[in-house]
Each structure stands twice: as C-alpha cells, then as structure tokens.
Amino acid sequence: MAVTDMSKTVAEKIEDTPACCCVDVGSILDNSDTTATLTAECADENAANDVLAGWQSAADDIASEPVVVKHQVETTEQGVQLTASLTFSCQAELLIFQLGQR
Structure with a gap:
C-alpha cells in the first residue's frame, strides 16, 4: 500500500497515479x-x-x-x-x- 502525502493538491495526487487514464479514488474522495x-x-x-x-x-x-x-x-x-x-x-x-x- 502506498503512502500518500496529505499536503498535496488533488492535481498533484492525480499525477502520482501510475496507471494511464486512471484516477485513484482517494485523490477525489479524501x-x-x-x-x-x-x-x-x-x-x-x-x-x-x-x-x-x-x-x-x-x-x-x-x-x-x-x-x-x-x-x-x-x-x-x-x-x-x-x-x-x-x-x-x-x-x-x-x-x-x-x-x-x-
């Protein structure tokens, strides 16, 4: 399980997602x-x-x-x-x- 930095913006979190054309649900629903x-x-x-x-x-x-x-x-x-x-x-x-x- 990856640890996400809570101080990052939504845009920065989305860029951290390794899959193409995919957004981690935790990036939106935090x-x-x-x-x-x-x-x-x-x-x-x-x-x-x-x-x-x-x-x-x-x-x-x-x-x-x-x-x-x-x-x-x-x-x-x-x-x-x-x-x-x-x-x-x-x-x-x-x-x-x-x-x-x-």
Missing part, C-alpha cells in the same frame, strides 16, 4: 468534506419538519453510521426557511446523498 448543508423555503414549521424528516430518512437509508443532523427554522415573509446540516461518517455517503437530492 474525507475532507462530510457535511451537506441544505435549505428549503416552507409554508410553515410543520412543512419544514416534514422536509427535515425526508432528508433524515434519505440520509439514514445511505449511512453506515448515525448521521449528525443540526437544523434551524427562521421565520420569513413567505413562511419559514429551514437550514440543515447533515454530517456523514465518510465523503462517499455524502456524495451518494447529494446525488439522490438532485
């Missing part, structure tokens, strides 16, 4: 980002709670370990704004979650 931040405009707090429950359910379906969820609901002129951060145990789970939200 677990430096494991948190998704989501926002939603909702009619009221009940609707915001429903949206949050949907995000939590989707995250739980993907995650191998419990997802840490922090959220806040702020009143706006149109209703409420939900802001939530979901922290996964690894970047791959975050990526799968983000792709599912598109």
Whole structure:
C-alpha cells in the first residue's frame, strides 16, 4: 500500500497515479468534506419538519453510521426557511446523498 502525502493538491495526487487514464479514488474522495448543508423555503414549521424528516430518512437509508443532523427554522415573509446540516461518517455517503437530492 502506498503512502500518500496529505499536503498535496488533488492535481498533484492525480499525477502520482501510475496507471494511464486512471484516477485513484482517494485523490477525489479524501474525507475532507462530510457535511451537506441544505435549505428549503416552507409554508410553515410543520412543512419544514416534514422536509427535515425526508432528508433524515434519505440520509439514514445511505449511512453506515448515525448521521449528525443540526437544523434551524427562521421565520420569513413567505413562511419559514429551514437550514440543515447533515454530517456523514465518510465523503462517499455524502456524495451518494447529494446525488439522490438532485
């Protein structure tokens, strides 16, 4: 197993890959980002709670370990704004979650 210098940029890590036309997955998914931040405009707090429950359910379906969820609901002129951060145990789970939200 090769030891990779964590101080290198993604471009430098990719250049270190010995195979042609190939990128080491560790060059892209290095677990430096494991948190998704989501926002939603909702009619009221009940609707915001429903949206949050949907995000939590989707995250739980993907995650191998419990997802840490922090959220806040702020009143706006149109209703409420939900802001939530979901922290996964690894970047791959975050990526799968983000792709599912598109």
